[in-house]
Amino acid sequence: MNERDALRALTADLPHAGDDAAVVDDTVITTDMLHERTDFPPGTTRYTAGWRVVGASLSDVAAMGAAATAAVAVYADAAFDEGDLDRFVAGAIDVCEAVDAEYVGGDLDTHDEFTTASTAIGDVTDAGVVTRSGARPGDALCVTGEWGRSAAALRLFKRGDDEAVERANDLFRFTPRVADGLALADRATAMMDSSDGLARSLHQLAEASGVGFELDPDRVPVHPAVDAVADDPAERFELAAHFGEDFELVCTLPDDAVEPVSETCPGGLTRVGRVVDAADGVTADGDPLPDRGYTHG
Amino acid sequence: MNERDALRALTADLPHAGDDAAVVDDTVITTDMLHERTDFPPGTTRYTAGWRVVGASLSDVAAMGAAATAAVAVYADAAFDEGDLDRFVAGAIDVCEAVDAEYVGGDLDTHDEFTTASTAIGDVTDAGVVTRSGARPGDALCVTGEWGRSAAALRLFKRGDDEAVERANDLFRFTPRVADGLALADRATAMMDSSDGLARSLHQLAEASGVGFELDPDRVPVHPAVDAVADDPAERFELAAHFGEDFELVCTLPDDAVEPVSETCPGGLTRVGRVVDAADGVTADGDPLPDRGYTHG
Numbered sequence: 001m002n003e004r005d006a007l008r009a010l011t012a013d014l015p016h017a018g019d020d021a022a023v024v025d026d027t028v029i030t031t032d033m034l035h036e037r038t039d040f041p042p043g044t045t046r047y048t049a050g051w052r053v054v055g056a057s058l059s060d061v062a063a064m065g066a067a068a069t070a071a072v073a074v075y076a077d078a079a080f081d082e083g084d085l086d087r088f089v090a091g092a093i094d095v096c097e098a099v100d101a102e103y104v105g106g107d108l109d110t111h112d113e114f115t116t117a118s119t120a121i122g123d124v125t126d127a128g129v130v131t132r133s134g135a136r137p138g139d140a141l142c143v144t145g146e147w148g149r150s151a152a153a154l155r156l157f158k159r160g161d162d163e164a165v166e167r168a169n170d171l172f173r174f175t176p177r178v179a180d181g182l183a184l185a186d187r188a189t190a191m192m193d194s195s196d197g198l199a200r201s202l203h204q205l206a207e208a209s210g211v212g213f214e215l216d217p218d219r220v221p222v223h224p225a226v227d228a229v230a231d232d233p234a235e236r237f238e239l240a241a242h243f244g245e246d247f248e249l250v251c252t253l254p255d256d257a258v259e260p261v262s263e264t265c266p267g268g269l270t271r272v273g274r275v276v277d278a279a280d281g282v283t284a285d286g287d288p289l290p291d292r293g294y295t296h297g
Numbered sequence: 298m299n300e301r302d303a304l305r306a307l308t309a310d311l312p313h314a315g316d317d318a319a320v321v322d323d324t325v326i327t328t329d330m331l332h333e334r335t336d337f338p339p340g341t342t343r344y345t346a347g348w349r350v351v352g353a354s355l356s357d358v359a360a361m362g363a364a365a366t367a368a369v370a371v372y373a374d375a376a377f378d379e380g381d382l383d384r385f386v387a388g389a390i391d392v393c394e395a396v397d398a399e400y401v402g403g404d405l406d407t408h409d410e411f412t413t414a415s416t417a418i419g420d421v422t423d424a425g426v427v428t429r430s431g432a433r434p435g436d437a438l439c440v441t442g443e444w445g446r447s448a449a450a451l452r453l454f455k456r457g458d459d460e461a462v463e464r465a466n467d468l469f470r471f472t473p474r475v476a477d478g479l480a481l482a483d484r485a486t487a488m489m490d491s492s493d494g495l496a497r498s499l500h501q502l503a504e505a506s507g508v509g510f511e512l513d514p515d516r517v518p519v520h521p522a523v524d525a526v527a528d529d530p531a532e533r534f535e536l537a538a539h540f541g542e543d544f545e546l547v548c549t550l551p552d553d554a555v556e557p558v559s560e561t562c563p564g565g566l567t568r569v570g571r572v573v574d575a576a577d578g579v580t581a582d583g584d585p586l587p588d589r590g591y592t593h594g
Contacts, residue, residue: 002377005377005379006377006379006382006405022367022369022401022402023401024366024367024399024401024418025366027324027366027367027418029367029369029401029416029418030369030402030404031369031370031371031403031404031414031416032371032404033371033373033404033406033408033412033414034406035373035406035408037409038407069321069322069324070319070321070324070326072319072326072327072328072416073328074328074329074330074414076330076332076412080299080302082302102321104319104320104321104326105319105327106328107327107328107329107330109330109331109332110335111330111332111410111412112334112409112410113408113409113410115330115373115408115412117328117330117371117414119326119328119369119416121321121324121326121418
């Protein structure tokens, strides 16, 4: 069974199965695990690791349109170095502060491979939660931020010189789009975060909402770091749309809501296409957009 | 740095550092990681693993005197078998139901070693949370349930025949003492769960409260399964007091509260000693009780 089918099995019959976070009364809760072999390339600092694992959970809170309140994390490694731990906690604290949440503690585990797990909680606002299932044909398709930063970071980690690794760490420390999710919550008809990449996110939204998408690839905002590592426009789009792990928001909203809402999104909101009938599928420039992206390790 | 010092570093300067769970507004939150090599002996079913990892977090909620509301879990393994996943989720769901909480979902991760992480949340009641720091000389020292079940389970897992392994799995699926924690919340002056064993828990409570303890070892309620695997009284006490992982509650309360509160504790409440001055240390039958217990792997 692949991870995608397995995830369905894990959450089958649960309320909000398939959404970015579970909802319990007025609280959203979500959990993630990241580990060295697949998620933290050589050169990733413990500060960046703490930021990134907690950020991944905060991003799920953002995707529900909820207000992040707190996060906890588990730090597991073969040995515990006080400096490493301090740096990990500092990253966790700082990413929480960036979204007005509080890092409130965690647990340790002795483990062969450096492994981290994070859980974030948030409060549902009066606007209610935004799920993946409410997109309607005619809605605008929008994304926050700029795309491809994790793909660019990986190339820089591979380059390996000090300057590249420092820049890669910067790129890996994304800002979870909590403020944007809150700005979008009142008008967005469907929303999710992009941890699996833009293309795969669109297919997931399409399936959950029973719609199709027309993506205008030229409108996808690409992070400047991608230009420095991509050789041509095709590779540029590949890194921005298929690589994943950017933790931006993908959402749909009524056409007339795009402009007013975009003015209140600190991470920026860009219209990149529109919602169409399910029969029309998910296309980019008229061609089918492959359901291909990052498979979480 | 050993795990105990590392845990201090991880939670330094955080509110409720050193307590079983963090407190955010009226919510408690706690997280745990368990994995195959150190926590799930050969023979542990996935159903038991799901029950146990989620139960460990629910036990921390119980130790704060809070009402458990929900839990999430991460399931990480080298491959995903649908039956295994279903059994893991069933265990997670069942342990939540045992304490009137809701299992609301989780995440998957591809990982060399079977690794699980759980987070539970709970609501603070009008009684407020119970921390580790309020024990006062003269208070009664009490424990819930019966001790040594995890120690006995490990012996049975090692024996390895079908009957022993089935019994070991039963013993591994403890009931988190959420109802008992709620019954105790109003009167308990200090409380924690016993994941590190009774002896180590007493030393931790003593340090947090600035007190000492006189333990009456003969009063410690020992689980019948221990008698079947222990050769003599010394080994019996060793397994009940030093092994750990029993997830019972250790608490202090005013003398006159023991009887009325014990009537409302479904897991049973036993007076096992009393709180004394810090200068008197932690003793059992007048001898110093070693600060020795299970070191979490």
